[in-house]
Amino acid sequence: MEHGGDIFLSGTVLLAAALFFVLLFRRLGLGAVLGYLVGGIIIGPQVLQLVADPELIVGFAEIGIVLLLFLVGLELAPSRLWQLKRDIFGLGLSQVALCGVVLAAFVYAVTGSSWGAALGLGLPLALSSTAQVLPLLQSQGRLNTPTGERAFSILLFQDLSIVPLLTIIAAMSRAPQTGPQTPGWLTAIYALAAIAGLVAAGRYGLAPLLKLIGKVAERELFIVAGLFAVFGSAALMHSIGISAALGAFVAGVMLADSPFRHELEADIDPFRSILLGLFFLGVGMMLDIGVIMANPLFIVAMALALVGIKVAIIFGLAKAFGMETRAALVLGLLLSQGGEFAFVLFAEAQAALLIAPEAASRFGAIVTLSMATTPFLMLLTRFFGGVRGSGTDDMVDPEQARQSSAIVVGHGRFGQAVAQIFAGANVSVTLIDINPDQIRLSGEFGRKVFYGDGTRIDLLRRAGAEHADALLFCMDDKEFGPDQVEPIAHAFPDAKIFVRAVDRRQLLALKHAPIAAAQRELFESSVKLAHTALLRTGIDPVMADRVVEEFRRRDCERLELQMEQGNLHAGKHLSFGAFDSQAFDPEVG
Numbered sequence: 001m002e003h004g005g006d007i008f009l010s011g012t013v014l015l016a017a018a019l020f021f022v023l024l025f026r027r028l029g030l031g032a033v034l035g036y037l038v039g040g041i042i043i044g045p046q047v048l049q050l051v052a053d054p055e056l057i058v059g060f061a062e063i064g065i066v067l068l069l070f071l072v073g074l075e076l077a078p079s080r081l082w083q084l085k086r087d088i089f090g091l092g093l094s095q096v097a098l099c100g101v102v103l104a105a106f107v108y109a110v111t112g113s114s115w116g117a118a119l120g121l122g123l124p125l126a127l128s129s130t131a132q133v134l135p136l137l138q139s140q141g142r143l144n145t146p147t148g149e150r151a152f153s154i155l156l157f158q159d160l161s162i163v164p165l166l167t168i169i170a171a172m173s174r175a176p177q178t179g180p181q182t183p184g185w186l187t188a189i190y191a192l193a194a195i196a197g198l199v200a201a202g203r204y205g206l207a208p209l210l211k212l213i214g215k216v217a218e219r220e221l222f223i224v225a226g227l228f229a230v231f232g233s234a235a236l237m238h239s240i241g242i243s244a245a246l247g248a249f250v251a252g253v254m255l256a257d258s259p260f261r262h263e264l265e266a267d268i269d270p271f272r273s274i275l276l277g278l279f280f281l282g283v284g285m286m287l288d289i290g291v292i293m294a295n296p297l298f299i300v301a302m303a304l305a306l307v308g309i310k311v312a313i314i315f316g317l318a319k320a321f322g323m324e325t326r327a328a329l330v331l332g333l334l335l336s337q338g339g340e341f342a343f344v345l346f347a348e349a350q351a352a353l354l355i356a357p358e359a360a361s362r363f364g365a366i367v368t369l370s371m372a373t374t375p376f377l378m379l380l381t382r383f384f385g386g387v388r389g390s391g392t393d394d395m396v397d398p399e400q401a402r403q404s405s406a407i408v409v410g411h412g413r414f415g416q417a418v419a420q421i422f423a424g425a426n427v428s429v430t431l432i433d434i435n436p437d438q439i440r441l442s443g444e445f446g447r448k449v450f451y452g453d454g455t456r457i458d459l460l461r462r463a464g465a466e467h468a469d470a471l472l473f474c475m476d477d478k479e480f481g482p483d484q485v486e487p488i489a490h491a492f493p494d495a496k497i498f499v500r501a502v503d504r505r506q507l508l509a510l511k512h513a514p515i516a517a518a519q520r521e522l523f524e525s526s527v528k529l530a531h532t533a534l535l536r537t538g539i540d541p542v543m544a545d546r547v548v549e550e551f552r553r554r555d556c557e558r559l560e561l562q563m564e565q566g567n568l569h570a571g572k573h574l575s576f577g578a579f580d581s582q583a584f585d586p587e588v589g
Contacts, residue, residue, distance in 0.1 A: 040284020073252020
């Protein structure tokens, strides 16, 4: 019972610190991560001593990093991941190699340590904080921007590089071997085999399982299945000495094409957010204040040097890979900190007798301080464009919207007309768009448009979709099809779904989707323009009306044939013009 009481007390302290410091630092505009770090320092063994075992908390909270990589994998279908191969294996490899060598040389020159110790300390410093950077990009909706994709590519290669870096440290080890050691090349083969096995398991095992769960309609089973995929993949990779987070990423990628992707994302994201917060609290608690106070100038100077060197190298590499100057500088600042995996590599270097425990503590403090600089550096990026591109600081989340009868996703030219007609019928409407410029333009005309990706189930739920009568998807997206509609319909069964279709192809793709109706965006306007042009050029009004009426009849019949046969070429004989031997004769009908 006493042990249980300690758990409850520690949990209460951790959550209280998170609430207070994150709210405070958000209010100051410095971001949640810095709030977590400072909160961890205050409640940790170095200051108030309210929580005594930060290493246990960090070990548990590293699950948050695993869940983070799984959610990132869900955003990246294999085809899109293949498109990033140049950035992953070109830019990513160059960043790790160049930063590692330069930082090792810098450590060697400044500390006067051996080359083995310098490499054991310098190579881990080349890694950046996945746990800090990816949530920042995700929360701002910039993971899919060019800068976000470059940042992700580098971070992914950094995760891949854990194995080679561990192999290098093992090769330089001064510790006596206590058992058989697995060669690095064999570990790489194991990793490739494990990845292939995970992909096969996802396609032929997990995907059918999710479909079965979808038919059962038990939401908690989605959570269980998602966590099973994450932990199973992570455990497999960890068992062969690979980053567990990389295994979770592979699990996410293999489910990226699943129609239940958004549901999995919405169910698992809360776990990720809480555990990542605990991770940064733990990192703050592990910061050795005594080490910093013993030599504060060295610690602070080294942290600033680490940031400066990485900014300079990443900026140069980004320019070499064709990025604009502003975007390259933002990328450098974004990835300038040390990373969480540096602590793992420092521990391995210490076990290999390459570095002393005091050196591991000092450089652990340097990495932590470098993490604390990132929120301030992100504030600087706003002066030259920032990571957000056109900026979303003033955008409002749909969670703050009042409950409405209808939700209109996409407030461009199409969505504006739909929304105004609903308003004219005294139907309450919530407007959502992902384009900040469009949101600001709409605001100039008195329209309150909320910011976000309205195709995401979690965002729709925050907007009140569970109680809405209609969901109208009016965005200009020809890829919006059954894979996106089905999980939305499953999540909100009481809402009727209406879709703007770009063309006939999209209509055909949506024919089996659970929607109430779809409308081609240009059909009515093109018919009206043709009718007006006939009248203005002297065609008899009666004939013009009958031609338009016949065109509508033929088009409707042709569309029905296309839907029945699933073939765009069906009903070609019904078209006016090229497929007719004679034009329509209004006298005959």
